[in-house]
Amino acid sequence: MKLRFSFFLVVSILSFSLFSQPLSLDDCISIAKQHNLSLQQFLTEIEVARAHLSEANASFYPNISLSSSYRKSGNVGSEPSGNFSTGINAQYPIYQGGSIRAGSQIAKARIKIAQANYRQKENDVVLAVKQAFFKIKQTQEQIALINTVLKRRQENLVLIKLNYSVGRENQPNVASAEANLAQSEYDLFQAQENLKLAKSTLNRLLNRNEDFEISYDDKPSDFPELDSLIREAHNQRPEIISQKINQVIVQNQKMQAISNYLPNIAVSSSYGLSGENFFEQNDNWSLGVGLSWSIFDGFSTQSKVKQANIAIKQHALKLQELVNSIESEVKQAHSDWILAKQNLEISRKSLSATQSAYQLTKLQYEQGRTSYFFLQQKENELTQAENNLLNALYNLRNAEAKLAFTVGRNY
Numbered sequence: 001m002k003l004r005f006s007f008f009l010v011v012s013i014l015s016f017s018l019f020s021q022p023l024s025l026d027d028c029i030s031i032a033k034q035h036n037l038s039l040q041q042f043l044t045e046i047e048v049a050r051a052h053l054s055e056a057n058a059s060f061y062p063n064i065s066l067s068s069s070y071r072k073s074g075n076v077g078s079e080p081s082g083n084f085s086t087g088i089n090a091q092y093p094i095y096q097g098g099s100i101r102a103g104s105q106i107a108k109a110r111i112k113i114a115q116a117n118y119r120q121k122e123n124d125v126v127l128a129v130k131q132a133f134f135k136i137k138q139t140q141e142q143i144a145l146i147n148t149v150l151k152r153r154q155e156n157l158v159l160i161k162l163n164y165s166v167g168r169e170n171q172p173n174v175a176s177a178e179a180n181l182a183q184s185e186y187d188l189f190q191a192q193e194n195l196k197l198a199k200s201t202l203n204r205l206l207n208r209n210e211d212f213e214i215s216y217d218d219k220p221s222d223f224p225e226l227d228s229l230i231r232e233a234h235n236q237r238p239e240i241i242s243q244k245i246n247q248v249i250v251q252n253q254k255m256q257a258i259s260n261y262l263p264n265i266a267v268s269s270s271y272g273l274s275g276e277n278f279f280e281q282n283d284n285w286s287l288g289v290g291l292s293w294s295i296f297d298g299f300s301t302q303s304k305v306k307q308a309n310i311a312i313k314q315h316a317l318k319l320q321e322l323v324n325s326i327e328s329e330v331k332q333a334h335s336d337w338i339l340a341k342q343n344l345e346i347s348r349k350s351l352s353a354t355q356s357a358y359q360l361t362k363l364q365y366e367q368g369r370t371s372y373f374f375l376q377q378k379e380n381e382l383t384q385a386e387n388n389l390l391n392a393l394y395n396l397r398n399a400e401a402k403l404a405f406t407v408g409r410n411y
Helices: 002-019 025-035 037-060 099-165 171-206 226-236 238-261 300-366 372-406
Strands: 063-073 081-095 264-277 280-292
Touching (some): 025 099, 025 171, 238 300, 300 372
């Protein structure tokens, strides 16, 4: 009994430990792909498309029907007679000008389009997850920074009050330092509320309602040259894949229209029983081949073929326009990524310089060689530089996520 209790205790501790582990970005993406409600809706569209394929393929098989009837008839004033009949009929289309095969190809293409639409939505969700995740990370870093600023301003307030007590400072400067401290306290409260909202946004994307922590280490991301990224987008963007499949659909729709110029050939057969008595029925059978050919339909087929040709041209133009648009997106995202990297380096150098300037000014203030006005100015500049670095980090993370999205990467 004691051994069993110990076993369940260990399992419970391990389960709790695993459950309470911080979520990485990869964890969040994996959960979203499995549980996001929008993605689940798009999965049903794939199921619907597959059902339509089964319906389209039904034309490849014979149509078999069984019928049975009893009819009573007679002349007025005479004894009516009854008649039993039972029969089985089969019809099988041998050739319909390629219309059946084209219909099947269209249904298969629509499955691929539904899959491409799902992948496009998956890309959207992954980008949204990354952005929500990075917003949480940025807010957490802001909270840590505000705590640092809060501590710094508390120390400065103590120093200013000490100088005020010995007559080296005035009351307005003390009040200004107290206001700066109060502003930091408000900023901390606001950041904590923003963190709750950011977590709520990520929870909604993951289709869950649990408190959690995240873990993320900034790693330098590298992308290939711009030309390689554009080629990758051509092959990976679901919108391009979907538009190419649409071209297959309109080409097969043209084939369906052309099939009206061609004859339809079908085999039919039947076997039946009939007679006045149920147990005394005569059998009969038939087997035949039928051909039908529309000679003139009021130019309806010609019009359909013309419409199909126009649709093919339209889709070719749409595809080219889409490709041009996506290439522009990739170029813009690549440029934003390069600028974000450079801005991060500039922000780091600026922070280093501002820290040095603040430390020097604080030392001068402690020695009575400068006024609180200059100390406050340098402290504000330092706080701004620290915030600029956080924003630069956030912008770089988002730029990397956006560039990955524009080339069709959903991880």
